[in-house]
Amino acid sequence: MRWGTYFAVCAAVISIGLALGVTMPLVSLRLESWGHGSFAIGVMAATPAIGVLLGALVAGRWASILGTTRLMQACLLFSALSVALLALLPSYWLWLALRLVIGVALTVVFILGESWINQLAVEQWRGRLVALYGTGYALSQLSGPLVLGLIGSSTDLGFWAGTCLLIGGSLVLLGRSGAPRVDAHSASGRGLVAFCRNLPAIAWAVTLFAAFEAMVLTLLPIYLLREGFAEQLALTLVSVVVIGDAALQLPIGWLADRVSRTSLFRACGVVLLLSSLAMPLLLHSPLVWPLLVLFGASAGGLFTLALILIGERYRDDELVRANAHVAQLWGAGCLIGPLLTGAGSQWMSSHALPLLMAAGAFGFVCLAWRRDAFSVPLASARP
Template identity: 70%
Template sequence: MRWGTYFAVLSAVLSVGLALGVSMPLVSLRLEQQGYGGFAIGVMAAMPALGVLLGASLSSRLAGWLGVPAAMRVCLWGGAVSIGLLAVLHSYPLWLGLRLLIGMALTVVFILGESWINQLVVEQWRGRLVALYGSSYALSQLAGPLLLGVLGTDDDFGFWAATGLLLIAPLVLIGRGGAPRTEACSVSLMDLVGFCRRLPVIAWAIALFAAFEAMILTLLPVYCLQQGFTAEVALFMVSTVVVGDAVLQLPIGALADRVSRRLLFTACALSLLVSSLAIPFLLHTPLVWPLWVLFGASAGGLFTLSLVLIGERYRDDALVRANAHVAQLWGIGCLLGPLLAGAGSQWVSGHALLWLMAAGAAGLVWLTQRRGAFEPAPA
């Protein structure tokens, strides 16, 4: 086990989470200050999701041409340049293009970083070390807005701080080995269809968690306000969900190294189903606080366990391709989840966000009960 390389790759990926956490809220705040409306800000926020889909299709090809370490360094530096240009170029159309480039470049970093970590870790530590990766990344994103609060939003310090992080991060990857070997091939949406057919449980779980994360950050505060809570309590509820997601991944990962990962996966799906159904009925009682924690932890556990299950069955080029499909599913979930929940909240029920999560969790529980659910189907 190459511990130095593991922590170097982890540090590089964490720099991305911190840089995004600092720079992305600053973009929205700057647009609001310039008088742009909610739709324009929403379109800007959607550009990285489109970048995810494009970056996922290019990751394997870029890694095949340059090698995984060099490809990660190039994309980190590309992300640094793109964020730096946000501070220099004050044009909405140019910002759209830069946000798209940021999404593409940093998606490649995520795909190759997750693949490198999963290739490195030994099987008996896989659950804990993959969980440490997921938990650390979530906490780095949480720390981003806190750092922005210290730097302030009236100038461009946030953009320059993020740029500096991404300029320095590639240096820790120099001379590191143990990366997956991959071929220079693109990953298409048809390839994604094949992945979903082979591993429908994992594919469903990844898309569900992506929708969960996008909805928690965008729609949950609004839901809590509509249910009569103050803005302060609403934000505290969102923070409780996020902390449950981030902190409890470590014990879930530790359990994954000691008990059946398939049973633990099913338990997380059941917990997400139960908590999603219970929250609307217990929303105005003290019991809702542990439910928020369970809600976040069970959703995050599904993603962590999906990465663990992918890592235990794929190596090298197949591993990079599988993580590219994870990114594709992530982009799809981030796009569709808020759209479905927003439409449902307006036209069906004020509790549509939680009903949608419950429906997704119920579908996942059903998939886990099928024979051979966690074994790849023939290609």
């Protein structure tokens, strides 16, 4: 196994998490200070999801032209430029366009990077290696709100920090090779309906976690502010959610190499359902701290286990194509989640965020217990 390449690819993708962890809450807080309502902020949070859907369609064709490594580097640099322009062009409508561009570029990096990581992982270590990547990504997002809390949201320093991080992510990929073989049609996104039909629980888990991540970084700070928390404490509570995601992914990955992965998958869904329902009741009590840890850990566990279950079923072109479908589902979750939560928070209930997460978790639990929830055989069992 190419350990140097594994850690370099992880570092490149993790740089995105840290950059987004700083800039996404900053965008929401800046819009809040400009007087925009929850729905307008939700639209801004959902805009990159359109870019995700577009990126899933073009990743394979672009990779076949430029090569995986060069394409990932180019997309990271283009994203860095777009984040810098957020600081230079403070306009709601221009920010919508820039966030769309960022969504396209970073989706290409995620599709190719996660395929690369899963391809490198040996089967007996797959759970821990994918979980290590997930932990690093979650820690990067955790550090983002903490860094923003230290430097403050009143200046553009957070945008410039994100720009530098994305440039650094591009540099660590210099000279790396060994990515999955990609042709022009591998990551075209064709066959999404069949993917969802064959692996419905995995498809819904990806969509649900995408909605969770978009809402946690953009709307959870606003939810907490409007529930009476100070800005510093609200950002700290957001970080606690990501601590739960980061701290428990390695234990989940370790368990995934030793117990039934599908049973562990279902257990994460049940914990997410219960923690989401409890949040409005315990928000102003000391129990909110461990509750938010479980909330983050269970949601992150769904995505980590989804990647593990995909990686044990697909290789090369099929693996890249499956990750393109993951990106499409991610885009759908990022688009629908913030829009529904923003609208629900403004016009229905202030607790729309945890209640919608509970509804999504209930849907996952129902799908995960279906007999045909994991009908695609393991790659090792296929001819």
